[in-house]
Amino acid sequence: MKRNAFFQLVQKQDGVYLKSYPALEGGAPLSVDDILYYLEQKKIMDVSVDDITSFVQKASETVNAEKRIMIGKILPENEFPVVTIDPERKFAKIRLYPPSSGGKRLSFKELLERIGQNGVQYGILKENAALLLKAHLYCTDVLIAKAKPPVQGRDAxxxxxxxxxxxxxxxxxxxxxxxxxxxxxxxxxxxxxxxxxxxxxxxxxxxxxxxxxxxxxxxxxxxxxxxxxxxxxxxxxxxxxxxxxxxxxxxxxxxxxxNQYEVPADVGASTGDIDYDGSVVVKGNVLTGYAIKATGDIIVNGVVEGAKLATAGKIVLKRGIQGKGQASLEAGGDVISNFIESASVECGGRVITDAIMHSHVTAEDDIIARGKRGMITGGALKTKTRIEAKTIGSTMGTTTVLEVGIDPKLVERYHLLEKDAEQLALERESLVQNVLLLKKRLDTQGKLDEEKLASMKRAGLRIKEIDAALKDNEAERAGLSEEIRKKDSGRIVAENIVYPGVKMTISSVSTNINSEVQHSAFVRDGADIRIRAI
Incomplete structure (x- = not known):
């Protein structure tokens, strides 16, 4: 069993001696500090440190070395336990010092009492206490008590x-x-x-x-x-x-x-395009080449340049749009802008602005240019209801096209059908030419290879499909044309003046303005457009 070297006080006729006992199985050698600590605890003060040092040196060289450390006699010292408690109270250790010659050993019960007197009340390892006494484990730290550790918790x-x-x-x-x-x-x-x-x-x-x-x-x-x-x-x-x-x-x-996304500055390289399910508020400008897509309202405190804005709600541009021919606004609701220049606008509600210049504007509801300028010049405007401005056109005779009273979607659908019919007719003509060519070869040569026969058959089937599509197309166009012709609502109002160069269409009736017209409203009356004073 491993045991540290230890010392004992021995009383002799000529004085008090220290006697050493060797370590066993790799135990620690004697320590000067350990001896001095013991002597201090026992109030034995008149001892030279040099004598202690000399004794420890001698003990390292000789088994059971002895050294007189004082002259005279001392009272016998009993076995002396020193209990040390860990600062966190997780464990306690005991260090037992041997009795001096003539001193008494502690009983097991006495040792436990001493341990308790030193404050150790829980987790005492009685088997270690018994072994300590039985094996004379002096000057050796022995674990005498262990705490019951807490179960550590977990942070939220x-x-x-x-x-x-x-x-x-x-x-x-x-x-x-x-x-x-x-x-x-x-x-x-x-x-x-x-x-x-x-x-x-x-x-x-x-x-x-x-x-x-x-x-x-x-x-x-x-x-x-x-x-x-x-x-x-x-x-x-x-x-x-x-x-x-x-x-x-x-x-x-x-x-x-x-449900509102706020851009604190410009929409540009620092933000990228904005695609948001809700409303968007831009504190700065929207720069050329960038886009905003939203399901709520789009509000821009600055200027919109050549950008694209699309939303199911309304668009509000507090400083207007300078589109440079590249900008587009698409709104399910109203479009409200300080001005609109060189832009394309489509909205499901009204367009309200101070000026519209060289722009293409389509609205389900009124298009109104009010304010200091109240101007519409250049471009093309379409709405089912009313177009109103202070000034329409310009002194330069700028071409300005206004259409009211017709659902722009109907007109758009009609033009799309016209384009489809033209493409189908061209395709049909090409197929017919191919079929005629193949039939001529068949008549001349008496036969065609399988690939050409299959091609002629496919062309014949496609011609039948085109004929059916053209018939449906013509019927739908006729219906749209009649619906457009019957529309007689719509109104164009010029509070101040309309300049030459303006073309107006109200329902299906059109007219060109060739001279200045002031303070007037334009309405359809049968097959004519009438001018009424306001």
Whole structure:
């Protein structure tokens, strides 16, 4: 059994001696500090450190070395236990010093009492205490008590079911070309979408330290699901859901959902194109070449350049649109803009602006140019109801086309059918020529190979399909033409003046303005367009 070297005080006629006993099985040698500590505890102070050092050196060279350390006599010392408790009270150790010559040994019961007197009340290892006495394990630290450790808990954990760290890095194709239009800045969310899950903290289970007191587990981090508006939690507070469709962000462990996406500056290379399920508010401008697509309203505080805006809601441009011939606006609702220049506009509601210049505008409801200028010049405007402005056309005779009283969708469908009929007729003519050529060869040669016979058969079937399609096309065009002809609603109003160069169509009746007309409204009256004073 492993045992450290130890020492004993021996009383002789000529004084007090230290006697050494060797270590066993690799135990530690004697220590000067250990001897000095023992002598200090026993109030034996008149001892030279040099004598102790000399004794330890001699003990390392001689078995059962002896060294006188003082002259005179001392009272016998009994076995002396020293109990040390870990600062965290997880364990306790005991170090037993031998009795001096004439001193007494401790009984097992006495040793346990001493251990208790030193504050150790729980987890005492009695078998170690018994072994300590039986094996004379002096000057050796022996584990005498162990705490019951606590069961450590677990911090609360939140799992977010959305991307909390958008990269805002532009996409790159296989050739290494960077696409600044697709920056992936918005984390979209749907109504009812699961946003986060909270795994509550587990506080753990307390243990008992060697002094018999509660051994608390380490503190755990408590967390809750924090959120803003448009979000609700489950009854137990452990699940988070979105109440609306929009975008979701995480700021300082708080989840925010908004059905309005706000761009703090320009829409351009720093944002890429915007595609959002909700409303979009742009604090700056929308630069040329970029696009905004939304399901709610689009509001731009700045200017729209040659960009594309499309939404199921309305479009509001507070400083207007300078489209450069590249811009397009598509709205399910109204389009309200300070001005519209060199742009294409389609809306399911009204168009309200101060000026429309060189633009193509189609609306389901009124097109109104009001304000300081109240001007419409150049381009083409179409609506089922009314076009109203202060000034229409220009002194330069700029061609300006206005159509009212006809559903633009009907006209668009009619023109599409005309184009389809033309293409079908051309295809039919080509097929007929091929069939005639093959028949001529058949008459001349008396036969055709299988491939040409199959080709002639396919052409014949296709001609029949085209004939049926042309018949349907003609019938639909006739119906649309009649519907357009019967329309007699619609009104064009010029509060100040209409200049030459303006062409007006009300329902199916058209007229060209060849001289200035002031303060007038234009309406259809049978097969004519009448001018009425306002």
């Amino acid at each position: 954990k939140i799992t977010y079911h959305f991307d909390v760290d958008k990269t805002c890095h532009p996409a790159m194709d296989e050739s290494g070309n960077v696409d600044f239009h697709h920056l992936d800045m918005i984390e979209h969310v749907r109504e009812g979408q699961h946003l986060a899950t909270l795994a509550p903290a587990d506080t753990g289970i307390s243990g008992i330290d060697v002094m018999g007191e509660e051994f608390k587990p380490k503190k755990v981090v408590q967390r809750i699901l924090k959120h803003g508006r448009n979000i609700h939690l489950s009854e137990d507070g452990l699940e988070m859901y979105s109440d609306v469709s929009g975008n979701v962000t995480l700021v300082d462990e708080t989840v925010f959902v908004s």
